[in-house]
Amino acid sequence: MLDTQNQGPQCTACGSPMKLTAIEPSYADHDLRTFTCPKCRRVQRHVIESAVTEAWLDKQRGKAATHEIKGGRMMPKQ
DSSP states (O other), X not given: OBOTTSSOBBOTTTOOBOXXXXXXXXXXXXXXXXXXXXXXXXXXXXXXXXXXXXXXXXHHHTSOOOEEEETTEEEEOO
């Protein structure tokens, strides 16, 4: 399960916090997030709504969104 602080899930093998290693388009309006455990290298993937990914990225950047997803691709906002 993803935690509420946007830090990623806990590793189910060793309990360490996992790190986000990739975000890629999934099906309509959803992204596939890949998390990797830095301790044991276990990988977990979660399908997340694209809007959640955008909001998460905005918080990580500390600024307003500069891109949006159109047709499954990340495009600069116009």
